Amino acid sequence: MDRPLRRDARRNRDALVAAAREVLAERGIEAPLEAVAKRAGVAIGTLYRHFPERGDLIDTLLEEKVSAWAGLARRSLEAGDAWEGLVRFLEETCDLQARDRAFTELVCLSHLDERSEVNGLVARLVDRAQRAGALRGDVGPIDLAYFMMAVSRVAEADPGGWRRHFRLMLDALRPRPHQEPVGA
Amino acid sequence: MDRPLRRDARRNRDALVAAAREVLAERGIEAPLEAVAKRAGVAIGTLYRHFPERGDLIDTLLEEKVSAWAGLARRSLEAGDAWEGLVRFLEETCDLQARDRAFTELVCLSHLDERSEVNGLVARLVDRAQRAGALRGDVGPIDLAYFMMAVSRVAEADPGGWRRHFRLMLDALRPRPHQEPVGA
């Protein structure tokens, strides 16, 4: 059953996973498997030997991304300063998006089950920052989701420009006097 | 040369243009021409009779969109209040994007020649609002471009949500005390 793979097989398998990571980052979730095989320096048949169904290879990678994202959220919750934790989460998420198109697609999928893991953590980040008086009281987790999606579009259109947009828009999240609530 | 079209031909031509407008709005610039013909209730051959090259039909519509956009910018420049003019331009651009995918693609194309017409007008909107003290001094036309791109991503992911994001982010554009410049 789990007899160890032959050495060349092991090497190819690893190369395929690494290649898939790169290709998904560049081309998104819909990237053709042939591009993955090519990048790994391996024939397409070899890819199918290791991952008989399309999902096998890609789902693994997506779960990897989601759990990395959740890890980032957890670390951000532990930051000494609530606002800094929130900013770190947002900024690093945006940075990941700028470098990984598949991850961006994940972030922008509004109603993905796997997101729920992150959703809870984001809610806590919001709550914590609001209690500290660092975040506007009328924003909710959905606003942070919008924020991250929005920045990723800038990153796509102008890879060097998203940080500027990010810093500018961050100001909208701070409390200020005489501020009207965003609404229902 | 320009002998008038036969009546049925005229009708079909008009139907094709109207159909193309709808289909481009829904499916973007890359929409297949067969979808246009189908929507117009006309065979594909008829489409090619009227618009022998792909560009013929689509370029016309894109120019139409750009000039509508420029018109919006010009009207916004004439608003009594500089800030209101700016907001109107931004909001209506975002609304157009939310309802027209091809237009969104246009707005997000950073370096399109046709955009230059709008670029100049946006620069004037920025300048006018800053002179009135209604817009942060450290934002430039590029920030408005980013802003519009960003909102369109939210509109795609959650069609009902972009106005909320819009209102929230608008706050980042207002001047406030003790504000650090966005940077170089």
Place this chain on the structure above:
DNA sequence: CCTTAAGTCGAGGGTAGTCCTCAGGTTAGC
């Protein structure tokens, strides 16, 4: 070495989507 099971290769069959053409049927307008 030799054997052989495990692994690799890549041509190619299958599907899908799009472009565009053209031979034959239809119709507006005189």
Place this chain on the structure above:
DNA sequence: GCTAACCTGAGGACTACCCTCGACTTAAGG
């Protein structure tokens, strides 16, 4: 009615994926 203008839609030509499979190659144990 005639005829030029027009319409139709099947289908050829691409392109881009999917995935399979029979022939070849190689790791690893004896």
